[in-house]
Amino acid sequence: MIGRLSQVFERCRTEDAILAVVLRGGGKKAFCAAGDIRALYGSVRSDATRDKTWLQFFIDEYRVDYAIHNFEKPVVALLDGIAMGGAVWGSPQGAALRIVTERTRMAMPETRIGMLPDVGATNFMGKMPLDMELYVGLTGAMLSGADAVACGLADICVPSPWLCDFVQRLETLHWDGREEAIDSLRRAFVPPANTEVHPQLEAHREQIRAHFSAAGGIESIVRSLQQDTPTDWSTATLANLTSNSPCMLEVTYHALLRGRQLALADCFRMELGIVYRAISEAIS
Template structure:
């Protein structure tokens, strides 16, 4: 097995061009996105964008469990333990690089096909969300689970959650709800359902496609048309409850929405699991998730990423992320001691303080997005 953090291949295509293949290579860590991974992938995407011989890009994760389970929160935890100055430096660098990579995928000039098999959470969804061709399989499991670790939905989620049907993005952010492939298709987080077993045949078909006879996105679409099998998607979890979920979250304040979710008497197992995550989750994270979705409903992705950078750094240095990671992954006692005892105990002034810019417009690390 290769020890490279991302494995890159350039696969010859019919007609002489090539498919750029990138495989996140940390299967034991469910391909959690390390700083080294981010740098390697970003540099190669820049090179492939400028190389006329590269017709399209394929992005996947190693192993059979996850495309990418999220960011490298253990590295963030270690940086937090080194004190405020070290944590600020490390997290500023990490999140700047991650969000720049996410933005690059959104704006990429060539088709990017993401094989979203298995777990796709947090930073993994950041890689998938902006791709031109987002493939789910029958095993896909998508979530923004930050409520459970003391962060908030970042990686541009402040922007794309607010563009879902009213109240649904807020519900996902507050509960960390896990979505399957059918849910991802319904909410626009995936474009196609391709069975896991079809991966090799799909890649072989892309290799045989003639990218010299048409526009690359259309060539990819024509190949995918042959492999899509939406009838193999699992049953929808979210859409049958759409009206109900909107009645919980689409109106009123965070406090009102959270109270309605927690008081929901439904015995549906999916809804009950979501209620449980909100009940046990970080109160500050709930406020930040709600606030950021409201703030970026009518702005640009770049604006959202710039403000997310400030907020993510502050969550590490001043917020609850360290405690959340400790409880979940370090001590594994699953009993985080959040800094606030409930949603009603989070002062509005504290939320506003966390949103105060760390940089001027001229000096912001993501000013050029």
């Protein structure tokens, strides 16, 4: 998929008749369900790992995602349905307009498999409040479309049926220049006036702020949750954290803090180094 995506964007870049690019899932259920991880796991486990074919996968993925972040033409990402893994934080986060719906279920649960949120996540997650960044990044929490907008990971939440005829709306647009193009594209996706969205995380905002402070690190976060009066949310969050790789939780924690001070390209380099080290040591 990475190779095909690279080819498509190169063609879009060079063809003057193409004014903007829209990314959407190939089926009704998902934008992307992180299926590439299965092939990647097979590559890591096979004899081919001695040739580090898995490393080329990450290099190619990071190159494509970084190119999309710097793409000259406007990119729109339609994150309808399941949106998990690098497909959430990579190419869509480089889009000028990120559209979610009531069907969106967004997550990057890399800490659950001994990895960290990558493809630039340590950079653009840093635009969130620190406590929310740590909560989402460390737990891999599932976000609704409204949650994604509230966290700054999406721009507009629309009813899913509103996307059915978006092509016809795009055909009526006219613009001159990138900024005018983005404004026109936004107007094409603005939902009906009676659309209401309700972020689910808002009910737990104070708990997240209380427990996911940067001071003290992972042990402090876990201890804070253990000492709190048990609720469904705190119990589930604690179980989530304590079932993840302790080592990669620490690595992710420090990478998220460091990424807030780095440029996007430097975050990609940092993440690639961490991924290389994590996988190399796991298979050695």
